[in-house]
Amino acid sequence: MLQRGYTYFLFLLLILAGCQNAQVAKQQALYQGNEHLLLGNPSGATTSESNAGNYLMLKPQYALSYSRDRGTPNWVSWHVSPDWLGTADRQDNFRPDPALPESWYHVTGSSYKGSGFDRGHNTPSADRTSSEEDNAATFLMTNMIPQAPENNQQTWANLEEYTRELVEQGMEVYVVMGSYGEGGTGSNGRATSIDNGNVTVPARIWKVLVVLPQGDNDLQRINTSTRVIAVDTPNNNTVNANWSNYRTTVDAIESATGYDLLSAVPKQVQQVIESRTDPGPVQ
Numbered sequence: 049m050l051q052r053g054y055t056y057f058l059f060l061l062l063i064l065a066g067c068q069n070a071q072v073a074k075q076q077a078l079y080q081g082n083e084h085l086l087l088g089n090p091s092g093a094t095t096s097e098s099n100a101g102n103y104l105m106l107k108p109q110y111a112l113s114y115s116r117d118r119g120t121p122n123w124v125s126w127h128v129s130p131d132w133l134g135t136a137d138r139q140d141n142f143r144p145d146p147a148l149p150e151s152w153y154h155v156t157g158s159s160y161k162g163s164g165f166d167r168g169h170n171t172p173s174a175d176r177t178s179s180e181e182d183n184a185a186t187f188l189m190t191n192m193i194p195q196a197p198e199n200n201q202q203t204w205a206n207l208e209e210y211t212r213e214l215v216e217q218g219m220e221v222y223v224v225m226g227s228y229g230e231g232g233t234g235s236n237g238r239a240t241s242i243d244n245g246n247v248t249v250p251a252r253i254w255k256v257l258v259v260l261p262q263g264d265n266d267l268q269r270i271n272t273s274t275r276v277i278a279v280d281t282p283n284n285n286t287v288n289a290n291w292s293n294y295r296t297t298v299d300a301i302e303s304a305t306g307y308d309l310l311s312a313v314p315k316q317v318q319q320v321i322e323s324r325t326d327p328g329p330v331q
């Protein structure tokens with residue numbers, strides 16, 4: 049009798065393990081082949097509503113991990129190539145993201161009003177100009193963080209501009225941007241949250257660019273000589289406008305956030321490109 053119970057128990061464990069594997073496989077299939085997650089899913093985000101701190105959202109224009117409690121993305125990942133750049137006008141239609149689970153707090157276009165922080169895009173408006181629809185997608189509030197105006201309008205704007213310059217020079221770029229920590233200083237002074245505590249103000253804002261000559265089979269072309277630019281900036285109004293002052297390693301961002309960036313790249317290649325601070329040109 050005891051032995052039969054034991055057999056049933058083992059059998060049950062096997063079924064549970066099978067279900068678990070099927071879940072993981074389903075999640076992986078969901079984002080494998082996704083252009084914006086080609087280099088990996090840094091935090092292992094999933095589309096399960098119970099994963100409120102690390103909720104995966106896939107859009108045609110970008111992919112992100114959302115934190116319900118922070119009211120911001122943890123990170124946003126996207127690809128910049130000539131296909132994404134066109135002549136569409138800036139739509140300026142900041143709005144709640146209808147793709148969020150219904151019961152979650154929805155940050156609105158006016159949630160940041162009077163806070164002293166900008167509605168700072170992760171995927172920039174100017175990176176998505178091939179159609180009005182693509183541009184409008186960047187104005188969903190799930191793509192925003194409360195960003196100190198100087199950081200947004202100077203430091204970050206310059207880095208965004210440089211990214212598109214690289215594309216004009218014949219490159220394509222895989223970008224991941226994220227933020228972490230609590231407390232920044234905007235034009236009304238220091239704050240740890242805004243919008244009645246519904247939106248956390250991050251302390252640090254980082255970005256990683258992987259730069260490749262335009263071509264095919266992008267993941268396979270990443271090797272130990274691939275240019276990787278990593279920056280990590282303070283979310284305040286005294287930040288220097290020159291983003292190159294904040295260059296760091298991917299490894300440093302990984303240890304600050306606990307993520308595994310570029311996880312789809314072979315480990316031996318990650319080891320080399322993640323431990324190097326970019327020495328390249330900055331304009």
Ligand code: MN
Pocket residue numbers: 168169172200201204205
């Ligand atoms: Mn911005």
Ligand code: MN
Pocket residue numbers: 302308309310311318322
């Ligand atoms: Mn990594």
